[in-house]
Amino acid sequence: MLPTVLTLPFVAAGLVALFGHRAGSKLASVALAVPLAIFAWLVAQVGALPPGGLVWSHGWIEELGLALSFRLDGWSLLFALLIAGIGTLVLWYSRFYLGPDEDHSKFVLYLLLFMGSMLGVVFAENLLVLYMFWELTSISSFLLIGYWHEREASREGALKALVITVIGGFAMLVGLLLLSLSAGTLSVRELALKASEIQAHPFYPWIVGLILAGAFTKSAQVPFHIWLPSAMEAPTPVSAYLHSATMVKAGLYLVGRLSLVLGGxxxxxxxxxxxxxxxxxxxxxxxxxxxxxxxxxxxxxxxxxxxxxxxxxxxxxxxxxxxxxxxxxxxxxxxxxxxxxxxxxxxxxxxxxxxxxxxxxxxxxxxxxxxxxxxxxxxxxxxxxxxxxxxxxxxxxxxxxxxxxxxxxxxxxxxxxxxxxxxxxxxxxxxxxxxxxxxxxxxxxxxxxxxxxxxxxxxxxxxxxxxxxxxxxxxxxxxxxxxxxxxxxxxxxxxxxxxxxxxxxxxxxxxxxxxxxxxxxxxxxxxxxxxxxRWTAERAYQAFLNGLMGLAQRVTDRHMTGRLADYLLYILIAFVVLVGGTVLANGGFALRPLDLASPTVVELVLLAAMVAGTLFVVRTRSGLAAIITLGVVGYSVVLLWVHWQAPDLALTQLVVESVSVVLLLLAFVHFPKLERKPVAAGRRRLNLAVAVLSGAMVSWLSIRANGTQLFEPISQYFIENSLPLGGGRNIVNVILVDFRGLDTLGEITVLSIAALGVYMLVGSRIRRTRREAAERQEGEGL
Amino acid sequence: MDAFIPRMIARLATPLILALALYLFLRGHHEPGGGFIAGLVAASALVLQAVVGGRSAGAKYIPVPGWVLIGLGLFCAAGTGLIGLVLGQPFLTHYFGTVLLGGVEVELTTAQLFDLGVFLVVVGTTQSVILNISGDR
Amino acid sequence: MMIVAEVMILLGALVLLISSYGTFKFQDVYNRLHAASISTSGGALLLGGGLSILGSLVHGKLFLKPLLIILIIFLTSPVSSHVVAQAAYRTGVPLVAHTVQDDLALAFLEW
Amino acid sequence: MSVLLDVALAVLGLSLALAFARVVLGPTAADRAMGLELAGVNLLAIMGTWSLRSGHTEFMDAALVLAAISFVGTVAIANYLGKGRPVDDDRG
Structure with missing residues (x-):
């Protein structure tokens, strides 16, 4: 019965979301049935509770010890009665309080959502489930405080409430995790049995501090109390229901519930x-x-x-x-x-x-x-x-x-x-x-x-x-x-x-x-x-917020220069420093004998062609020449694949080369001429150094990678059963599609996101330039 | 006089390239080919149309806007994965068998469907990128 | 029979070499295009023919894929030379000094 | 059998090198477009001969695709050479 009671408000909220707008102002009284039914059922439970309380549990992720388990005992019954009882009265009251033109369905939806999540908090037996509903209450309170979202004060109040309660909630999550780590279980009942063991645990002070942080922010204790007065921007029924009777008491509920475990x-x-x-x-x-x-x-x-x-x-x-x-x-x-x-x-x-x-x-x-x-x-x-x-x-x-x-x-x-x-x-x-x-x-x-x-x-x-x-x-x-x-x-x-x-x-x-x-x-x-x-928590809160925004602004301004070269520089520097650092740390640069095949004439010639081509691409002033020469460098890579008997790779490289040349060209024509800003000498040297370093790093890694045999190669596995299992002789394709299908699925999703990204970024810019051009035409036409 | 000759040739060359793409796609499982390469080849046919015929031709050739193709492709790929799931196997298991199609013994495999998904995404991406850059939808 | 095919292939290769070398001998784009198109016509024919003969000899059965390649080349290369020449002219690439007559200039005006 | 093919391959390699040089040196963009097309054809030839020389006929398919694709590339380059904004060109 417990789970049905818990899901009832959510189902009702769903129905309201779908059909609510048609019912108009009568909606509140129709939706009244839900809290009333729950209240009646709860009243029936008063005094009739089995000793350990009504328990219902359903395994969710056993490995993590996460189970959807709920328990109704004296303490949660008291809260549930308040939630359902006052909820009924508030719903009835709000029907007459809200004006006829106001959006009743949205209000009732949020209220039901809140009621369900609050019941979830008081019924939860598993710590993580409790946390989940705890955050859900913060969200629904955010929605309710900001109900009159056209008003600046409501938005501000909603944001402040959310910021403070969510930060507290996050601290509490860490506390709860530490608690479950120290006791090895997530269920409140078992925690109570291991109270002494937890209190002796080195984590204990952290656990108490973090969980209390969550409780104090939620129950608006000093100095976190400042969000409650500004939450008064919400309609009065919300203030009555959330911010006096139920939500702010969640902190009290938690402190009470854990007093047996952490208290004393x-x-x-x-x-x-x-x-x-x-x-x-x-x-x-x-x-x-x-x-x-x-x-x-x-x-x-x-x-x-x-x-x-x-x-x-x-x-x-x-x-x-x-x-x-x-x-x-x-x-x-x-x-x-x-x-x-x-x-x-x-x-x-x-x-x-x-x-x-x-x-x-x-x-x-x-x-x-x-x-x-x-x-x-x-x-x-x-x-x-x-x-x-x-x-x-x-x-x-x-x-x-x-x-x-x-x-x-x-x-x-x-x-x-x-x-x-x-x-x-x-x-x-x-x-x-x-x-x-x-x-x-x-x-x-x-x-x-x-x-x-x-x-x-x-x-x-x-x-x-x-x-x-x-x-x-x-x-x-x-x-x-x-x-x-x-x-x-x-x-x-x-x-x-x-x-x-x-x-x-x-x-x-x-x-x-x-x-x-x-x-x-x-x-x-x-x-x-x-x-x-003189000094109030309010000013501290504002100072904290403004300080954070200021810092974020300064960092972005300094980095987001708008020039692609800068971004590339940051990426490469990070790459060299991080990868180089770790390789250095584990002695990766030790000069072990490199068992490499001696290069043949053909490879040397192709290598020379590639180097010449790249040098030209770097030195040329004309964008078009650079693109075409890039195509040529690509062709020499194709020749390498041909030389090494890799038809699949040759084909792919070839096609990618041509299509990218054309796409580069398309982009090129539509964007302003690539004017070469004079690059400061110092910056040029830095670019050179970073380029050389990252080039060396990559080549060293690839040499080192094929040298080490940490695990025995899996290629044998693929060769053997690409035909029997995958049903195809083209091993590369079988791997791509069958054995490593998930990776490919991931890759094509990334590809689609990139395409959407291009659409949004490029598309909007071109449409804007076209609009400006059209406006100029009209201007001239006048 | 402007781009008349290339447009004529393009009208002839495009079906040829698309046939090439289809050829590459269908034999992907045994010889070199596969969804990705075929997709790119088909995309280059599309590029040809867009380059030569200007914006409208490219779009006219494949009436569907790019992201519909992408959506379809992803659906195809994930869908085939679900088949495995439905039959109790882990996600993305593939099935293959030989089927008699009009007297010819044809080897069909769900991996081909997955490959079709990859193909569609690649073509869709190029389509939306090109039409976008060349200023169409 | 094998030798004939190989000789054809070698000849084809030589024609390609000549045409690449040719592009260095001429001064402006338009003449160089002439040189380049030798390879796509004569060179491709010789080489493609040799390859298909050799292929069919080696594999025993008829091997026509090189011919398909020749078909594609014959279809596309004249157009690409045309387009390149047109683009060059449009972007004002100068003709070589001692050109005698420029027919296109007249047609160019009506555009 | 293979001696003549090897010579042919060497000759093709040389002509490819020349085509590359054309692209790198070519004063005007049109030269470079032509150079790319030429390099394409040479690459095509090499792939064709090499596939027979080494017995892997798959390269022939790659050659097939290359023929079609390089056409698209050249047309795109030439097409945008004329139209579009003046692509900065170090016209010789």
């Missing part, structure tokens, strides 16, 4: 926790500074991801459970927030806080959803956010106690960050819906259609329900997920009220502090503005 050591815990908390802090205070609602939510997501990453990094069963729970909650309330912001944008036409305000009367339902979700984000009691945040605080406090002197550091940073989070959460609903309207919005605010409100409503309902009755979700969903990660049964006791203890104090200080600072938020924003704009 200082090399793993410290970087993850530190980066996580740092991201949480940076994300929260940058979010506070934002004027655009979506940017604010983007930075808030960055901060919350850091928070969950830190919890995963701790690795204790309690922490893993708390992380899973908060991950679930965050997906729901953040998804709702994004969709409501989408509604505000859709109805009022702007997302700028300065212009919004006092919309509660006009948009009561949106205001309610926004307020509830924002409060849950802030961690106000009686809502889901509060419970999972408390749990993470508990594990932070426990971890802090282990660190002795710095016990206060982890909880301290978390509290400050939560204070800022609460602050911008209040900003979210207060500045938008309460108070009086500040600026004028492009369109008068009115409540969105109920259909549009449905998705955020459902998500908010889930947040509230889980807040009131956490056991609804924890027992069946969160605990299996955590136990799948910890490798041992995990029981998190999530209750409405945990009693007065350190975590509660942290939450209280955060909330009270936020309320206290709320009136002073403008001054706080100004202060933060001055503090943080």
């Amino acid at each position: 050591t200082a090399a793993w815990t410290y970087p993850v926790v530190v980066v996580g908390l740092l991201t949480m802090l940076v994300g929260s205070y940058t979010a506070l500074r934002q004027r655009d609602l979506k940017a604010l939510l983007a930075y808030s997501t960055v901060s919350q991801l850091g928070f969950i990453m830190a919890a995963l990094g701790l690795g204790t069963p309690g922490a893993l459970g708390a992380a899973a729970f908060h991950l679930f909650n965050h997906a729901t309330f953040k998804g709702a927030l994004f969709l409501v912001v989408g509604i505000v944008d859709h109805e009022t036409g702007t997302r700028d806080l300065a212009k919004l305000g006092g919309l509660r009367r006009a948009m009561p339902w949106s205001a309610a959803f926004m307020t509830l979700s924002a409060l849950s984000l802030a961690g106000v009691p009686l809502l889901s956010g509060f419970i999972s945040k408390e749990l993470i605080f508990t594990s932070l406090v426990e971890a802090g106690s282990l660190m002795g002197g710095l016990a206060w550091l982890l909880p301290g940073v978390a509290t400050v960050a939560s204070l800022l989070t609460a602050l911008y959460s209040f900003v979210l609903f207060h500045e938008v819906f309460d108070g009086q309207a500040r600026g004028t919005t492009p369109r008068p605010a009115r409540e969105a259609s109920p259909a549009l409100l449905l998705s955020p409503g459902l998500l908010t309902a889930v947040a509230v329900l889980v807040g009131l009755g956490p056991h609804l979700v924890t027992g069946s969903l969160i605990d299996p997920a955590a136990s799948a990660l910890a490798g041992q049964p995990v029981e998190i006791h999530a209750a409405l009220w945990h009693g007065v203890n350190a975590p509660f104090l942290m939450s209280a200080t955060a909330l009270v502090g936020a309320l206290a600072f709320y009136p002073a938020r403008h001054r706080l924003r100004a202060l933060l503005e001055r503090l943080t704009t």
Whole structure:
């Protein structure tokens, strides 16, 4: 069943690609069936999972240990539910969000493609299969961010997201390969059994570093977080789905999945926790500074991801459970927030806080959803956010106690960050819906259609329900997920009220502090503005990109001079240096007795003719004379073949000679006269030296080649069975066509590519000159 | 007066050269010949037409543009390879046998088809290069 | 009979030698073309004939391939000399100093 | 039998050398075109005699092809000599 669930979105995407444009805007609701069906099937699996999880495997390339193997266990089920569930809601929402004239089929196609690849990531049991789907998500996110490709900002955002996530992904690939090398297997399950062996392996620090690089870039941790805010150029449903609920959590998924394999050591815990908390802090205070609602939510997501990453990094069963729970909650309330912001944008036409305000009367339902979700984000009691945040605080406090002197550091940073989070959460609903309207919005605010409100409503309902009755979700969903990660049964006791203890104090200080600072938020924003704009990851990214482009430009300018002679020079120098070097290195130039046949008179005469001809070709000033003399040199080579009784070679050489003379001539006539630019003396000497060297190199190699007998010659084999096996007496042809058929196939493909190349290069140039000539004619004709 | 005489002779010589090319192609398996050489010879016939008759003649002679020939050739070559695959043998295995064709015992071999592929690619390449350089399609 | 064939071949070779040498004796292209065309007519005939006779003697059965070569040469070489001469004239290769009369100049004008 | 053939081959070799010299020295491009044609014919002759001399009759086919091909070459050269852009020529 697992593979069918996985291929369903891709098949649907295929169908949409083929027939989508006809369905128009109804397409989204039709395509809804796919995620809904998957969601239903997944819900049926909750609690009914066999102990090791649902496994399905099909051999692909056994030698490489590469098998298409998938596994559905607690942790992947949690993610799959989010992917399918929120996917359904987002698809429904996007039907009303996208204007009638926009290309629905393309949007739904990309969304389905993303859903399939995301499911692939969470189901993958084989590391390489996981990587394949991982890159597929990057690609589909690129397509979705750049959906409004006519806008410059969308293209830029899409590119930035792709560059950063793909570079990270590449590092991760190397990490995964090292991991599979050190453990000898690609399957995650077997890796878990060999954890100790891997952690003792010399590759281990590299593995951790590289894989974390992939996870941090994907989950937008500092300093790679800059792509997420610029990914907000995507339509809001995409932001809600990819950039808050699912795709950015792939990094968390990987860190969780591998915590059993790589976790438990200082090399793993410290970087993850530190980066996580740092991201949480940076994300929260940058979010506070934002004027655009979506940017604010983007930075808030960055901060919350850091928070969950830190919890995963701790690795204790309690922490893993708390992380899973908060991950679930965050997906729901953040998804709702994004969709409501989408509604505000859709109805009022702007997302700028300065212009919004006092919309509660006009948009009561949106205001309610926004307020509830924002409060849950802030961690106000009686809502889901509060419970999972408390749990993470508990594990932070426990971890802090282990660190002795710095016990206060982890909880301290978390509290400050939560204070800022609460602050911008209040900003979210207060500045938008309460108070009086500040600026004028492009369109008068009115409540969105109920259909549009449905998705955020459902998500908010889930947040509230889980807040009131956490056991609804924890027992069946969160605990299996955590136990799948910890490798041992995990029981998190999530209750409405945990009693007065350190975590509660942290939450209280955060909330009270936020309320206290709320009136002073403008001054706080100004202060933060001055503090943080000096050095930002953004500028580092731009500098890196521009530096790279500049370097590439300089190298090309210096080499691509447009003169064929230069290119030939580079090739020959490379040839002489590389081949010469290696031959020199292995003592190839040792003067061993050369068992060569003594040359006969005929060969000497022909040799003289060839040398004379070539000298003339080099010295002559006229192109035509050079071509014709070249033909003559070719004829003397033909004579050599005749002398050595090689009819096939003679025939081929002959025909090639004549046709190339004619083709050279054709090219010659059509291109500007070969004016001989005066060649600087120094350059002339260099040309001579390189020519002599490469000539000597080639002759030495050929002499040496026929001298050495590394392997016994295979010609005997061909002579014997060219007739019985190949059915032909012409051994050369039989070899060409039959024994070495594949090489010939390759050669003729290369030939065709060359022909197409000529067509493109030469054809376009001639057509252009002809067009210019035609224009000049018209000009004169006027 | 311009290129009248060569054009007349070319009209006579071209079929001769093409016949020569066919001759070389058909006996490729036993005596010197084969797809590549035959292709080049046929190409030179084409060149003759293009040179003498100017652009249009060259194209008229083989109505199909160059890259169609190339495509056909590649298809032929790869196709014969697939036959082997279909029959469970590794890619590009060839089969040969003698067939009675009109009373004459003719030896047919799939290698000939592969050779035909090479022939077509060579002719196609020259065709597209020449017509291109001489400014036609 | 064999000797006759070999003598013919030798004679043919000599004719070719004479025509190649001839191209050095004449001053301008047009005369040299005369010299060159000797080889494609007389030389080819002699040599080709000798070869086919020798071939048929050696192989026992009739060996006509050299005759086919002669046919091709007879078909193509006059044209190629014509074309070369025409091209030379068109690109303005000067006639040798003591030419008496240049018929082509008149025809050349109407082009 | 072979003595006369060898002499013939030597003579043909000499005439080929002369043809080569013609191509290399030939002042005008037309000379060179003619030289190439001449060299072609000589090569043809050598191949023909050599095929009988050595018993490999395949060279005869090569000669056949050469006859046809060199015609194409010469016509192409001559044709483009006149038309086309003034091909830079060190006209003697």
